[in-house]
Amino acid sequence: MTTSDTPVTIRPFQSADWPAVLPILRTTFQAGDTYAFAPDSTEAEIHKAWVELPAATFVALGVGGEILGTYFIKPNQPGQGAHVCNCGYVVAPAAQGQGVASLMCEHSQQQAVAMGFRAMQFNLVVASNVRAVRLWQHLGFAIVGTLPGAFRHHTLGYVDAHVMFKTLVA
Structure with a gap:
């Protein structure tokens, strides 16, 4: 997918992307303020969670082919809940705030x-990550629940986390 109004191409992840994707993920996870991944997650743990377990992983590329971000998509639950997906998104620090x-x-x-x-659910949107909460709401996601103190933020301590949901197919 190439967007018409911005020079970003989104395509399926390829194994050759991993050396560029890993530092983006590692930087985000080590910050300890948006993702539940342990800051000291190993490369193997990150690869398994981001590439091996999901149904699909994608990368967003800039004009020069540089990786600007990545996301995964997977069933949120097995069996009778597998019609609802879960996604995770990470944007490279240099590309943040650019859409x-x-x-x-x-x-x-x-x-x-x-x-x-049929629907998409975000299980742990850190409430202090106001930019993400606002973006997901702007894109049609609703906060369907708030989990008190569910996220151990690196600097703020225990903060609330939201479960956000959007129906995709009526």
């Missing part, structure tokens, strides 16, 4: 429908 997360989320919704998912 990459929004483009990836829009792309993931299209992919989710194509893969047969």
